[in-house]
Amino acid sequence: MTAAGRAFKYGDNVDTDAIIPARYLNTSDPAELAAHCMEDLDASFARAVEPGDVLVGGSNFGCGSSREHAPAAIKAAGVSCVIAASFARIFYRNAVNIGLAILECPEAAEAIKTGDRIALDFEAGTITDGTKGASWKAAPFPPFMRRIMEAGGLTEYVRVRLEEEGKAAAAGGTKGGAS
Amino acid sequence: MPMTMTQKILAAHAGLESVEPGQLLEAGLDLVLGNDITAPPAIREFRKMGARTVFDRDRVVLVPDHFAPNKDIKAAQQCKCMRDFAREQEVTHYFEVGEMGIEHALLPERGLVLPGDLVIGADSHTCTYGAVGAFSTGVGSTDMAAGMALGRLWFKVPEAIRVELSGSLSGWAGGKDLILTLIGRIGVDGALYRSLEFQGPGVESLTMEERLTVANMAIEAGAKNGIFPVDEATRTWAASVSDRRYREYRADPDAVYAREVRIDLSRLAPMVAFPHLPSNVRPASEAGDVAVDQVVIGSCTNGRIEDLRIAAALLRGRRVARGVRCIVLPATQKIYLQAVREGLAEDFVEAGAVLSTPTCGPCLGGHMGILAEGERAVATTNRNFVGRMGHPESEIYLAGPAVAAAAAVTGRIRDPSEVMDPPARDRLLGPPERRESRTAAPAGGAR
Ligand code: SF4
Numbered sequence: 001m002t003a004a005g006r007a008f009k010y011g012d013n014v015d016t017d018a019i020i021p022a023r024y025l026n027t028s029d030p031a032e033l034a035a036h037c038m039e040d041l042d043a044s045f046a047r048a049v050e051p052g053d054v055l056v057g058g059s060n061f062g063c064g065s066s067r068e069h070a071p072a073a074i075k076a077a078g079v080s081c082v083i084a085a086s087f088a089r090i091f092y093r094n095a096v097n098i099g100l101a102i103l104e105c106p107e108a109a110e111a112i113k114t115g116d117r118i119a120l121d122f123e124a125g126t127i128t129d130g131t132k133g134a135s136w137k138a139a140p141f142p143p144f145m146r147r148i149m150e151a152g153g154l155t156e157y158v159r160v161r162l163e164e165e166g167k168a169a170a171a172g173g174t175k176g177g178a179s
Numbered sequence: 180m181p182m183t184m185t186q187k188i189l190a191a192h193a194g195l196e197s198v199e200p201g202q203l204l205e206a207g208l209d210l211v212l213g214n215d216i217t218a219p220p221a222i223r224e225f226r227k228m229g230a231r232t233v234f235d236r237d238r239v240v241l242v243p244d245h246f247a248p249n250k251d252i253k254a255a256q257q258c259k260c261m262r263d264f265a266r267e268q269e270v271t272h273y274f275e276v277g278e279m280g281i282e283h284a285l286l287p288e289r290g291l292v293l294p295g296d297l298v299i300g301a302d303s304h305t306c307t308y309g310a311v312g313a314f315s316t317g318v319g320s321t322d323m324a325a326g327m328a329l330g331r332l333w334f335k336v337p338e339a340i341r342v343e344l345s346g347s348l349s350g351w352a353g354g355k356d357l358i359l360t361l362i363g364r365i366g367v368d369g370a371l372y373r374s375l376e377f378q379g380p381g382v383e384s385l386t387m388e389e390r391l392t393v394a395n396m397a398i399e400a401g402a403k404n405g406i407f408p409v410d411e412a413t414r415t416w417a418a419s420v421s422d423r424r425y426r427e428y429r430a431d432p433d434a435v436y437a438r439e440v441r442i443d444l445s446r447l448a449p450m451v452a453f454p455h456l457p458s459n460v461r462p463a464s465e466a467g468d469v470a471v472d473q474v475v476i477g478s479c480t481n482g483r484i485e486d487l488r489i490a491a492a493l494l495r496g497r498r499v500a501r502g503v504r505c506i507v508l509p510a511t512q513k514i515y516l517q518a519v520r521e522g523l524a525e526d527f528v529e530a531g532a533v534l535s536t537p538t539c540g541p542c543l544g545g546h547m548g549i550l551a552e553g554e555r556a557v558a559t560t561n562r563n564f565v566g567r568m569g570h571p572e573s574e575i576y577l578a579g580p581a582v583a584a585a586a587a588v589t590g591r592i593r594d595p596s597e598v599m600d601p602p603a604r605d606r607l608l609g610p611p612e613r614r615e616s617r618t619a620a621p622a623g624g625a626r
Binding site for chain 2: 086158
């Protein structure tokens, strides 16, 4: 899988209140959330972002509340990937679970500037900055997480599992017990 | 391999003898929590997963607290979505307005979390229950959905930071000052992916409420969880809220920690975190001349009865300064009632503060006290990010209830000792001795 787009770069500790302010959390409709994405940090982002574009942050990206609305807003805004030096752990989980691509790469996060043309190869984990003529390799995901991502997110992963367990229970008759 | 307390709880719930940091495992869940913001998307995903019933109707907890009582039509729809689901699934622990409270104050109060439990909640401050010796951590809505469907979830075993506590708190210093000091020292990502394990002789001097305040803000240092050992105070507390059996886990004496931080409780002073990061801390006495427009006393961090007693001690017989709006939000209905019975409600209202029904409200900029452009608030909440309590040009200063109440009285951030000498700790944290009839002899306001 590959993607390409322009970079939008922000600093360290981009929190989930900045990504999607709580005042908009009376809905979980992705399109509505996308319209307010990054609003308190960069009011022009939601209008400027185009499909494929890349969000770049420093350390601890996505810190703060557990709201899945944050990666959902970023994804619905058309962002193809978030690159950061490090991610807050709940944001990391949420991104994997909903199928928003994220890459942890301190060097790329440092070097890339707003407006740079970025190309991504998720299989290889490479980030290429066409404007700078530089490229980096991001840390690979553990196999378990790749399986969730390959299934299209945790929802699909659980769906298949429940289906299989249901079949197993049906086939096993009275043998199956709660585990 | 020796294990930390967190590692032991994870191992036990995964049915493993031992685990190592970095290991991915699937563990059984004792409790799955959601609120009016995070549950609706979780319910949607739950249905998409093809799940028909929750794994255990006694182990799912749903609390409308963020925008409840419903702040607007959209919030009402979200609360209704959760309520309908709770009815359909016959969820035992759904707390309607009138019996609800802020989730992280409510669950321990109801004895729904006990030592050794493994709890996930679709709310980042789920880490609060580490105070009682449980492993609890915040997750997103899809994780919550998976948890409700399967009763299991994947975890990565964290490394730990050992926080060695010595001495005991004195004066106006409280649990909030401890956790702000720690975050100030290690930074907002100082414990990223790790657990914060509080240990040492200082632990026993902390009340359960103070421990809840401390564990609550573990996430503000980026931690996966914050956890306290189980001691006599924990056992007494557990017996007072539940008769369910529980298991105590203890870190191995030779457990390995990534880092150690030492804090002498007897040297802590009232602190304040300046905008816009919880790590931006300094002693309240060195705040300079910061005038405030609003004071918020409440939230899952500091909305419990001891917090209200501390605030009332400073507000009793005084007036909220002109130009300041002081909003007090007891975290649960039980705390609210207790505040009424102890006469604290009168103290607040007579001082010119407003007393709200339990809700998250202003803590997340939802309702009940939103800030305008350029306004400043001192809040006993846990996040002072840009726009968290309202306008992106407003400011939040985080502090404990004593600093907040002193700010309400003086209109400025000060060390509370400038308003009043601190009473002895047991008098400060215990119920006040009341006069016969408060209404017959209203406290004279000096204004
Ligand atoms: S009080 Fe604030 S921090 Fe606590 S659960 Fe509510 S919104 Fe979150």
